[in-house]
Amino acid sequence: MPQAPRAPFGEIVQLLSVLPAGDEAAVEFVRARDARLTKPRGSLGALEGLVEFLARWQGNGEPTLDNPMVAIFAGNHGVTDQGVSAYPRDVTAQMVKNFTVGGAAISQICALHELNLRVFELALELPTGDITLEPALDDRMCAATIAYGMEAIAGRPDLLCIGEMGIGNTTIAAAINAALYGGSGADWVGPGTGLDDAGLAHKAAMVDRALALHRDHLVDPMAILARLGGREIAAMLGALIAARHQNIPVIVDGYVATAAASLAHAVNPDAIAHCIFAHVSGEPGHRRALDAMEVRPLLDLGMRLGEGSGAALAAVLAKTALHLHNRMATFEEAAVSDRES
Ligand SMILES: O=C(O)c1ccc[n+]([C@@H]2O[C@H](COP(=O)([O-])O)[C@@H](O)[C@H]2O)c1
Numbered sequence: 001m002p003q004a005p006r007a008p009f010g011e012i013v014q015l016l017s018v019l020p021a022g023d024e025a026a027v028e029f030v031r032a033r034d035a036r037l038t039k040p041r042g043s044l045g046a047l048e049g050l051v052e053f054l055a056r057w058q059g060n061g062e063p064t065l066d067n068p069m070v071a072i073f074a075g076n077h078g079v080t081d082q083g084v085s086a087y088p089r090d091v092t093a094q095m096v097k098n099f100t101v102g103g104a105a106i107s108q109i110c111a112l113h114e115l116n117l118r119v120f121e122l123a124l125e126l127p128t129g130d131i132t133l134e135p136a137l138d139d140r141m142c143a144a145t146i147a148y149g150m151e152a153i154a155g156r157p158d159l160l161c162i163g164e165m166g167i168g169n170t171t172i173a174a175a176i177n178a179a180l181y182g183g184s185g186a187d188w189v190g191p192g193t194g195l196d197d198a199g200l201a202h203k204a205a206m207v208d209r210a211l212a213l214h215r216d217h218l219v220d221p222m223a224i225l226a227r228l229g230g231r232e233i234a235a236m237l238g239a240l241i242a243a244r245h246q247n248i249p250v251i252v253d254g255y256v257a258t259a260a261a262s263l264a265h266a267v268n269p270d271a272i273a274h275c276i277f278a279h280v281s282g283e284p285g286h287r288r289a290l291d292a293m294e295v296r297p298l299l300d301l302g303m304r305l306g307e308g309s310g311a312a313l314a315a316v317l318a319k320t321a322l323h324l325h326n327r328m329a330t331f332e333e334a335a336v337s338d339r340e341s
């Protein structure tokens with residue numbers, strides 16, 4: 001996609017373009033220990049890859065998971081005026097409260113598995129513009145929201161799980177995907193929180209209306225984000241960029257969080273190398289978006305909740321993988337005979 005880093009996005013595009021590489025020496029260090037653990041080589045499959053992933057992107061042959069964080073970015077969307085969700089817009093703020101008092105699925109996953117949960121509210125009282133009628137955000141607000149998302153890692157997590165909450169945002173993710181990858185609304189919409197067939201057809205028509213309205217302006221990934229937007233999607237993009245520059249591996253949640261990664265990927269495919277895609281959501285467009293980036297999801301559990309729930313479960317697997325890597329005995333320690341060649 002042609003790059004046109006217009007004024008407020010210049011630094012952001014620069015940060016997406018000049019990226020630190022992964023630490024292959026750290027990966028070799030992990031592999032050397034893995035080869036000595038009391039198991040046939042490779043027998044922990046993707047769990048071994050998770051430890052290598054942590055080492056590569058933390059830049060540490062002895063990776064840690066002492067401070068893993070699930071960050072939920074919450075935003076509201078003007079397009080909900082068009083009746084594109086099964087739930088009212090107020091649910092965004094109500095669920096934010098539920099996250100913090102412990103009643104949400106993500107709250108309990110985090111409590112059970114000792115993951116830090118932080119919620120970043122993005123002007124919930126100020127929904128973005130209705131994309132069927134106007135731009136979601138102006139360029140300056142969009143760039144400022146990306147910058148705000150970069151601050152999410154201020155607590156220096158050693159793993160960042162990215163999730164979101166925002167009634168209407170599966171419509172926004174569908175519009176972004178159509179703008180990035182082509183196709184019409186019907187190719188990218190799904191039931192979201194639970195639309196019936198008639199609701200789905202209407203949602204596709206609303207995406208098509210937005211694409212037609214903004215057609216001449218969807219010239220690069222940052223323009224696509226500003227026009228079709230979502231404050232939480234902008235902030236997730238910022239968090240993902242900052243994490244790369246601060247040696248923090250990222251786990252991306254579902255359909256909506258993946259749209260933020262797709263925007264980064266559209267600027268520079270290498271910009272998502274430090275990301276694992278936790279799962280393939282039940283939202284049908286998610287698999288297509290992952291395929292478009294040629295990335296494979298870790299899990300396929302039929303989940304379509306959002307709020308970081310899939311990413312948190314992937315983090316649980318990463319914690320397990322690292323625990324095994326650190327605590328299993330070597331062949332020597334356990335007096336188990338190693339392979340003959
Ligand atoms: O990320 C996903 O895979 C996903 C799939 C379906 C729904 N959601 C969540 O549901 C909300 C958006 O759904 P909707 O129907 O209001 O567009 C938002 O809060 C998302 O976190 C999330």
Ligand SMILES: Cc1cc2nc[nH]c2cc1C
Pocket residue numbers: 087091095164165166193305306307
């Ligand atoms: C209740 C509810 C919880 C959610 N969590 C993430 N998105 C959500 C959407 C709804 C409607």
